[in-house]
Amino acid sequence: MFCKVLSAGLGGMDAYPVRVEADVSEGMPGFQMVGYLASEVREAADRVRTALRNNGCPLPPKRITVNLAPAAVKKAGSRYDLAVAAAVLGATERIPTEGLARLMIAGELSLSGQVLGISGVLPLVEMAKRKGIRRCIVPTVNAGEGAVLDQIEVIGVADLQELMEILRHPEKARVTWVDREKLWREKRSMSAEGADDFSQIHGQAAVRRAAEVAAAGMHNFLMIGPSGSGKTMIARRIPGILPSLSLEECLELTRIYSVAGLLPEKQALLTERPFRAPHHTTTAEALAGGGKIPKPGQISLSSGGILFLDELPEFRRTALEILRQPLEEQKVCISRTAGTYTFPADFMLVAAMNPCACGYFPDRNRCRCTPREILRYLEKISQPLLDRIDICVEVPKLSCRELQGRGSSESSENIRKRVEAARQMQKERCEKKGMADCVNARLGFGDMERYCVLEEKERKLLEDAYERLKLSARGYHRTIRVARTIADLEQSERIREPHILEALGYRPPNRNDWMREV
Amino acid sequence: MEAYWQWLCSSLFYDPGLAHRLVKMYGSPGEVYLRKEEELQKAFPGKEGCIASLCGSRASWSFEWEQERLKRQDIRFVSFEHPEYPKKLRNLTDAPCGLFFRGELPEEEKPAAALVGARDCTAYGSNGARWFARELAGAGVQIISGMARGVDGAAHRGALEAGGASFGVLAGGVDICYPESNRDIYMELEQRGGILSEAPPGVRPLRHYFPLRNRILSGLSDMVLIIEARQKSGSLITADYGLEQGKEVYALPGPVGSALSEGCNRLIQQGAGIALSPEQLLEELHILPGIQGKKKKKNKISLERSENLVYSCLRLQAQNLETICGETGLAPGEVLRVLSGLQIKGHAKEVYKNYYTRT
Numbered sequence: 001m002f003c004k005v006l007s008a009g010l011g012g013m014d015a016y017p018v019r020v021e022a023d024v025s026e027g028m029p030g031f032q033m034v035g036y037l038a039s040e041v042r043e044a045a046d047r048v049r050t051a052l053r054n055n056g057c058p059l060p061p062k063r064i065t066v067n068l069a070p071a072a073v074k075k076a077g078s079r080y081d082l083a084v085a086a087a088v089l090g091a092t093e094r095i096p097t098e099g100l101a102r103l104m105i106a107g108e109l110s111l112s113g114q115v116l117g118i119s120g121v122l123p124l125v126e127m128a129k130r131k132g133i134r135r136c137i138v139p140t141v142n143a144g145e146g147a148v149l150d151q152i153e154v155i156g157v158a159d160l161q162e163l164m165e166i167l168r169h170p171e172k173a174r175v176t177w178v179d180r181e182k183l184w185r186e187k188r189s190m191s192a193e194g195a196d197d198f199s200q201i202h203g204q205a206a207v208r209r210a211a212e213v214a215a216a217g218m219h220n221f222l223m224i225g226p227s228g229s230g231k232t233m234i235a236r237r238i239p240g241i242l243p244s245l246s247l248e249e250c251l252e253l254t255r256i257y258s259v260a261g262l263l264p265e266k267q268a269l270l271t272e273r274p275f276r277a278p279h280h281t282t283t284a285e286a287l288a289g290g291g292k293i294p295k296p297g298q299i300s301l302s303s304g305g306i307l308f309l310d311e312l313p314e315f316r317r318t319a320l321e322i323l324r325q326p327l328e329e330q331k332v333c334i335s336r337t338a339g340t341y342t343f344p345a346d347f348m349l350v351a352a353m354n355p356c357a358c359g360y361f362p363d364r365n366r367c368r369c370t371p372r373e374i375l376r377y378l379e380k381i382s383q384p385l386l387d388r389i390d391i392c393v394e395v396p397k398l399s400c401r402e403l404q405g406r407g408s409s410e411s412s413e414n415i416r417k418r419v420e421a422a423r424q425m426q427k428e429r430c431e432k433k434g435m436a437d438c439v440n441a442r443l444g445f446g447d448m449e450r451y452c453v454l455e456e457k458e459r460k461l462l463e464d465a466y467e468r469l470k471l472s473a474r475g476y477h478r479t480i481r482v483a484r485t486i487a488d489l490e491q492s493e494r495i496r497e498p499h500i501l502e503a504l505g506y507r508p509p510n511r512n513d514w515m516r517e518v
Numbered sequence: 519m520e521a522y523w524q525w526l527c528s529s530l531f532y533d534p535g536l537a538h539r540l541v542k543m544y545g546s547p548g549e550v551y552l553r554k555e556e557e558l559q560k561a562f563p564g565k566e567g568c569i570a571s572l573c574g575s576r577a578s579w580s581f582e583w584e585q586e587r588l589k590r591q592d593i594r595f596v597s598f599e600h601p602e603y604p605k606k607l608r609n610l611t612d613a614p615c616g617l618f619f620r621g622e623l624p625e626e627e628k629p630a631a632a633l634v635g636a637r638d639c640t641a642y643g644s645n646g647a648r649w650f651a652r653e654l655a656g657a658g659v660q661i662i663s664g665m666a667r668g669v670d671g672a673a674h675r676g677a678l679e680a681g682g683a684s685f686g687v688l689a690g691g692v693d694i695c696y697p698e699s700n701r702d703i704y705m706e707l708e709q710r711g712g713i714l715s716e717a718p719p720g721v722r723p724l725r726h727y728f729p730l731r732n733r734i735l736s737g738l739s740d741m742v743l744i745i746e747a748r749q750k751s752g753s754l755i756t757a758d759y760g761l762e763q764g765k766e767v768y769a770l771p772g773p774v775g776s777a778l779s780e781g782c783n784r785l786i787q788q789g790a791g792i793a794l795s796p797e798q799l800l801e802e803l804h805i806l807p808g809i810q811g812k813k814k815k816k817n818k819i820s821l822e823r824s825e826n827l828v829y830s831c832l833r834l835q836a837q838n839l840e841t842i843c844g845e846t847g848l849a850p851g852e853v854l855r856v857l858s859g860l861q862i863k864g865h866a867k868e869v870y871k872n873y874y875t876r877t
Contacts, residue, residue: 206853209851365777501858504862
């Protein structure tokens with residue numbers, strides 16, 4: 001007898017339907033799987049057969065053929081086991097087959113019949129919803145992440161017995177239900193009392209201001225300072241001053257983590273902005289995403305939040321250069337023989353570095369690096385990457401008095417309120433002109449002409465600065481974008497002189513004239 | 519005769535003392551050229567290596583080719599006996615037997631000052647060197663330095679900015695720009711001053727040539743000014759040569775506790791002149807043309823109140839943003855704004871991220 005069940009595969013961020021067909025016929029007893037399968041999929045035959053036998057359903061001594069269609073696409077991963085089991089059960093008439101057509105089934109089986117968790121349940125369920133399927137059966141541990149979508153029923157199964165029960169009596173199934181609005185609201189109030197707070201940082205007024213401006217416009221941020229001056233501490237606190245994620249952003253973020261299989265257990269929805277800090281020995285593939293069928297890398301996992309690169313010059317050149325495209329386009333394209341995969345990468349880059357190899361420059365009493373050594377250290381970061389950093393600031397070493405100072409600094413919550421107000425301005429401005437929501441750091445040339453109107457005085461000032469400070473073309477536009485954010489923080493619709501001047505103060509160094517005269 | 523001098527200089531540039539003794543003994547470099555090796559070896563026991571290489575060089579030496587090569591590379595040569603040989607050098611005990619140069623030699627009648635200092639200097643050093651060089655050169659003093667990174671380069675730049683003449687004394691051949699990063703200075707010195715060296719063209723600037731070159735630096739000048747030097751520093755060798763040669767030696771005082779000013783401060787303690795301003799040095803050199811007028815013009819910078827406040831915190835040493843905020847009591851955003859304005863107006867400079875100096 002023939003039976004088919006719908007399952008799904010994952011390529012990049014999106015799922016595609018895979019039909020699992022099973023046929024039982026007379027002939028030499030055997031269990032054959034076909035359909036361009038990776039070895040872990042082919043092994044499903046043994047897992048399914050053993051699991052069925054251990055759950056009181058030994059397979060008849062007949063010829064069983066399972067096909068995964070479309071046959072032209074390579075199938076990998078362990079998520080087809082459950083669908084194969086269901087199709088075989090249907091083909092051997094252990095369960096009624098008429099309901100199977102309206103189901104999507106995915107999950108891994110253990111030999112005992114236990115159902116194990118898989119990655120990418122959210123995009124799988126999303127695909128099913130698009131295809132008009134009303135019901136999905138997934139492992140219990142992943143049921144929550146699928147259930148954050150509405151208008152589709154997600155049912156979690158813990159073992160094979162439960163699956164058979166549901167397939168025999170669909171009306172008895174317990175649908176997993178998640179109130180995503182509630183999850184979203186709850187987490188928001190909880191994260192407000194998080195442990196990391198800007199009030200724990202003493203002194204560093206200039207850096208705090210710069211971080212605020214960076215957060216208000218999602219500008220890429222570079223901190224230069226000796227070790228132990230608090231660069232990492234500050235970076236860790238930046239997610240806390242970014243505006244809370246909207247529900248759509250939460251869903252998007254959850255999707256990425258679901259695909260990567262990194263969603264924490266029992267957490268249906270990610271509601272906090274990610275903070276990823278890969279070690280400086282990381283490879284380009286780990287940053288951008290890699291594998292035969294690529295998985296999201298660190299830059300995608302930090303989407304909507306912060307990618308923190310500590311000790312920036314210590315990173316491999318190839319790893320750093322891979323950031324260029326994502327920094328411009330907020331996505332990363334990875335090409336493999338099987339196709340091109342696109343992952344979102346809408347992150348804010350926060351980087352930290354020492355001023356020189358020993359870390360003490362320009363304190364010449366302690367730093368004995370020669371100018372050439374310092375230049376070589378700086379040269380590890382390419383100028384194109386440096387050009388993509390909007391805000392650069394020095395983090396000086398603290399004096400003892402500042403270290404001992406009580407935490408009288410401003411709290412993250414206060415800063416976040418100002419940042420949110422500035423974001424609100426950016427949002428309204430975009431809405432007024434009928435554009436998609438766009439933070440200042442992502443303004444294109446066309447948008448800048450519309451949103452960053454300069455008057456004669458400001459234009460003249462920028463002209464002088466361009467000549468005098470030897471700005472590059474990219475630097476010129478960067479200054480306007482940052483000035484736009486500073487104006488937004490002051491709730492000023494017009495960009496005025498002081499905004500431009502402050503923005504100029506944050507410009508990253510131009511390597512070529514930096515060490516020339518020091 | 520010059521041709522023989524050139525041969526002697528090219529072959530024995532690293533030991534001018536021996537070269538002079540040879541010439542004294544035999545009358546002229548031409549005579550030295552004709553002597554047999556055994557005779558020379560007998561006359562100068564203990565110098566076997568030098569003599570051997572000198573005699574060995576005769577075989578491969580072609581007078582025409584060497585002359586041709588100088589012409590081709592636009593390099594000139596003056597020997598110790600040449601009328602154009604700098605008089606200031608002639609009296610030195612170990613005067614170079616000859617000088618290879620591009621551009622010109624320093625003018626004899628005009629005063630000259632040597633500005634030297636550390637390679638890995640601070641912003642204070644490079645700004646100081648630039649300032650002194652600019653003012654001195656503006657008053658007609660020729661600035662002589664070693665074209666090295668750091669202080670030397672800044673001194674040349676300052677002199678060239680003021681439109682004055684400047685001379686670089688190299689340790690290697692004059693056709694080799696060392697360091698390569700100062701290529702711009704090298705090109706300009708050729709036009710607006712000179713590049714000179716005791717070593718023949720093509721000689722790499724080796725470490726042990728540098729101390730010897732310093733005696734030419736100080737020898738060519740009337741005054742030696744040390745800008746920044748660590749306690750153990752090559753610049754102090756120049757100061758020592760200056761003292762030996764009877765030149766005025768000045769040092770730029772620096773903050774106590776700064777390792778890079780320790781050498782200078784120690785020199786002052788030992789009796790070197792203290793360089794307080796370019797005007798003071800010009801006075802010591804007995805030239806003070808039109809400085810009064812210039813000074814007035816300089817003070818006429820008109821600044822706003824907050825700009826004035828911030829500007830008054832700027833020094834020749836680099837100050838970081840945090841310090842300026844602390845001194846002025848202004849918010850960092852405000853200080854950044856003012857500093858950007860000052861930079862655009864050309865009154866301040868960012869020497870490293872968030873470190874600022876006056877210009």
